[in-house]
Amino acid sequence: MLSLRSKETEKKYQEVRTGRDPSFCALCEATPLEEFTHWKILQNDFPYDEVASTHDMLVSKRHVTEGEITQEEWLEYNKIKHGYVAEKYEIVMEGTQKLKSIPDHFHVHLLVLHPVDF
Numbered sequence: 001m002l003s004l005r006s007k008e009t010e011k012k013y014q015e016v017r018t019g020r021d022p023s024f025c026a027l028c029e030a031t032p033l034e035e036f037t038h039w040k041i042l043q044n045d046f047p048y049d050e051v052a053s054t055h056d057m058l059v060s061k062r063h064v065t066e067g068e069i070t071q072e073e074w075l076e077y078n079k080i081k082h083g084y085v086a087e088k089y090e091i092v093m094e095g096t097q098k099l100k101s102i103p104d105h106f107h108v109h110l111l112v113l114h115p116v117d118f
C-alpha cells in the first residue's frame with residue numbers, strides 16, 4: 001500500500017501503536033482545536049505528511065461507532081462539513097475498517113494537500 005505518512009512519521013506512529021493500552025482512546029483524550037455541540041476538531045499527531053501539509057480530524061464527542069451516531073449528530077456533522085470544514089480544508093477522507101486504527105470512535109480525516117509545482 002502507498003503510505004500516506006512519511007517514513008519518520010510512520011515509524012513514530014507504529015511505535016506508539018504497539019505500546020498502547022487497548023482501553024486508551026486517543027480521540028477521547030486529545031485537546032480539541034475547535035469544539036461544536038456534538039463534534040470536535042483534533043490535530044492528528046501522526047499526519048499523512050507525505051501528501052498533506054495540514055491533517056486534522058473531525059471527531060464525534062461521544063465515543064461511538066458510525067452506526068451509533070444519532071440523527072441530530074449527523075445534522076450537525078453536515079453543517080460543519082459544508083461550513084467550517086469546506087472553508088478550512090481541501091479533502092474529507094474516511095478510512096474503511098481496513099485502514100482504521102481506531103475503529104470504535106467515529107472520525108474522518110481533514111486534509112490540506114502540499115502545493116504541487118509543475
Ligand SMILES: [Zn+2]
Nearest residue numbers: 025028063105
Ligand atoms: Zn474515544
